[in-house]
Amino acid sequence: MSGEEEENAAELKIGDEFLKAKCLMNCEVAIILHHKYEQLQQTSDDPMNQVSQVFEKSLQYVKRFSRYKNPDAVRQVREYPSSLWKILSRYQLAEFELCVLGNLCPETVEEAIAMVPSIKTRGRAHDDEAIEKMLNDLSLIKKFE
Amino acid sequence: MFFHIVLERNMQLHPRHFGRNLREHIISKLMKDVEGTCSGRHGFVVAITSVENIGKGLIRDGTGFVTFPVKYQCVVFRPFKGEILEAVVSMVNKMGFFAEAGPVQIFVSNHLIPDDMEFQSGDMPNYTTSDGSVKIQKDSEVRLKIIGTRVDATEIDKNISQSRPKWDPAGSHPSRFFCIGTIKDDFLGVINDPTTI
Incomplete structure (x- = not known):
């Protein structure tokens, strides 16, 4: 595969397959995995023994980094990703870029560009003002957590 | 980064599983075989979320095993350079x-x-x-x-x-x-x- 050598997320070179795929933010993965874990709990006494190490580690990771420490707050959390998507999709970003911003929640324009350099380089004329507005929208939702 | 993608796999099944629970057997075998694995192309398969389609089985000559093409959705974790x-x-x-x-x-x-x-x-x-x-x-x-x-x-x-x-x-x-x-x-x-x- 020729794309292997050129792979660079900073320039959004992640391969066609992943560019077209649905990208998931950590908080969304947390909901999916938590749901699956609950299903296992109903059918098995020891669900942690039923899942792979990859599942276990991923669940721990997304729980830790989706900024929801309380697993019971799933219903509240469910509203969060959809409103986040709605707001971020106004800015015509690639899913990968959206997810990086959603996961890392940069606070300044400078930080956002450092986290997702491709928002500047892909010639979509995102000026600092537009990025600033986007970050504002992002922080607004965060307040409702 | 985590992704939700559609993957395909040919599942080989022993004839003893053929019956009313064929679909359940294929799905549980798929989960056992695939969840937790890792490939250079797609990264780690974290969890299967749904099975989109199970195609027509093909009998393997001489063994009686049947191969079913299965299309499924799953959550994968794939790290990228530059991420x-x-x-x-x-x-x-x-x-x-x-x-x-x-x-x-x-x-x-x-x-x-x-x-x-x-x-x-x-x-x-x-x-x-x-x-x-x-x-x-x-x-x-x-x-x-x-x-x-x-x-x-x-x-x-x-x-x-x-x-x-x-x-x-x-x-x-x-x-x-x-x-x-x-x-x-x-x-x-x-x-x-x-x-x-």
Whole structure:
């Protein structure tokens, strides 16, 4: 595969397959995995023994980094990703870029560009003002957590 | 980064499973075979979320086994070079530190740790700035950038297999991602120090 050598997320070179795929933010993965874990709990006494190490580690990771420490707050959390998507999709970003911003929640324009350099380089004329507005929208939702 | 993607796999099934529960058998075998595996192309398969389609089976000549093409949706974790993500430090030594982001391990060499951070040995080895304000130790949360990925062959898997559930068939983990990262760049580094909580 020729794309292997050129792979660079900073320039959004992640391969066609992943560019077209649905990208998931950590908080969304947390909901999916938590749901699956609950299903296992109903059918098995020891669900942690039923899942792979990859599942276990991923669940721990997304729980830790989706900024929801309380697993019971799933219903509240469910509203969060959809409103986040709605707001971020106004800015015509690639899913990968959206997810990086959603996961890392940069606070300044400078930080956002450092986290997702491709928002500047892909010639979509995102000026600092537009990025600033986007970050504002992002922080607004965060307040409702 | 986590993705939700559609993958395809040919499932070979023994004739004893043919009956009313054929679909359930195919799906449970699929989960056992695929969840927890890793490939260089798609990364780690974390969980199957749904089965889109099970195609017509094809009888294998001479064995009676039947192959079913199965299309399924799953959550995968695929690290990319250039990606910035958060990770938890799992081990610190004088060569650098290891961090984990979900299923993937990332090594950050001491050359890629800011120059003002010095290694301190002891019970809790760590990297600390000269004024002591920033500290990286086990369980610290760091934001890092992946600068290289490698897909390891089976050898490393043997160590991991000990903690794997019993049903997990040997050899279902044909490869494993390993990443090299850096925190020597703007807006990278410690985001949370376990000792200050």
